[in-house]
Amino acid sequence: MRAKPFLKWAGGKSQLINDIEKALPKEFTSQKFTYVEPFVGSGAVLFWILENFPNVEKAVINDINADLTNTYKIIASKPEQLLLQLEKYQKKFHSFEHDVDGRKEYYYDQRKLFNTRATPKVTQAALFIFLNRTCFNGLFRVNPSNGFNVPIGSYIKPTICDVDNIMAVSKVLERVEILTGDYKQTLLHTEKPAFFYFDPPYKPLSKTSSFNTYAKDEFGDNQQIELRDFCKQLDTLDHFWMLSNSDVKGKDVNDNFFDDLYGEFNINRVWAKRNINANPDKRGKLTELLITNYDHLKVEYA
CATH class of the missing domain: 3.40.50.150 (Vaccinia Virus protein VP39)
Structure with a gap:
């Protein structure tokens, strides 16, 4: 791919x-x-x-954007670990297919966790991708305190864990030096x-x-x-x-x-x-x- x-x-x-x-x-x-x-x-x-x-x-x-470059670095160096976490997020988010309130609560809980910037780097990268795939229009927007503040989007079963593409990206990033x-x-x-x-x-x-x-x-x-x-x-x-x-x-x-x-x-x-x-x-x-x-x-x- x-x-x-x-x-x-x-x-x-x-x-x-x-x-x-x-x-x-x-x-x-x-x-x-x-x-x-x-x-x-x-x-x-x-x-x-x-x-x-x-x-x-x-x-x-x-x-x-250090959140973005961290995600590039994790895809380059630890794609399998990242995919394991993305699979968990995808399975959980899709489980709320018929539960709008549950889906919203789960999204905002993950957004709050992401904004602590305190999780391991692999988890932070997985949260970054999760929020990107589930927020409104895929926007990345932060407030003056660097808090990600985009509301949930209307997606019900989005692709959060794209195994083939993450592995393809990891392969080409072997030729790339990543700076922040x-x-x-x-x-x-x-x-x-x-x-x-x-x-x-x-x-x-x-x-x-x-x-x-x-x-x-x-x-x-x-x-x-x-x-x-x-x-x-x-x-x-x-x-x-x-x-x-x-x-x-x-x-x-x-x-x-x-x-x-x-x-x-x-x-x-x-x-x-x-x-x-x-x-x-x-x-x-x-x-x-x-x-x-x-x-x-x-x-x-x-």
Whole structure:
């Protein structure tokens, strides 16, 4: 089985894989590369790269979310132990198929346990996956105290223990170094030539569309500017990079935030779907940005 994301994830990049493939540097398919993903999230691009490009001998991933990176590390090192716990959670959750109150009580008990951050690392990883598969829309959101606060979803018998995929993910992670913390540290673990793919917290299109509570620290405009500066540093070091972000200009034609910020680089607009919104009428197609520091075959995306 080919590895694929083991989590549901707001902003996951599975739907943009075709556009990302078109925008890869032409050298990427013919040379040995180190692949670096400083905001790894659910790893959709990571798993696609590792499964399709054997010339990538090493990958470096990072995320500020320690709960997430712990789960990656446990899948890499102790998949069988993790699966045993996931099987127990799945069996218990499915036992409440006809008991809504029991299902809710069980979910919130596990959420409370997860938020203690006091269980063994394997258990914490299992709780992370359990909550992701049973919470509303697969969101990961924390309050200022780093407490996971997403309510239960409407799932009755979700897949919580995906044995085949967990084992496939564990296999490909043998080629991956997993870091936790500031994305800038990835540069210290990188060998040339390297290809960086950035999928940072997106700049919100409106005051009500922000999912930046993914971590307890904000990722606002100043952090977007810092990230641009880091990309410029990579450019001077002759690394390749690609970056995704929201297309604020698509919402407001006078908003040139990213067009000005990355004006010296290549900015492409691609179609994407907005799937995570409590109001179904506000889901649909919109454009996002794919920005690169290299020339590639220009394709009309959007």
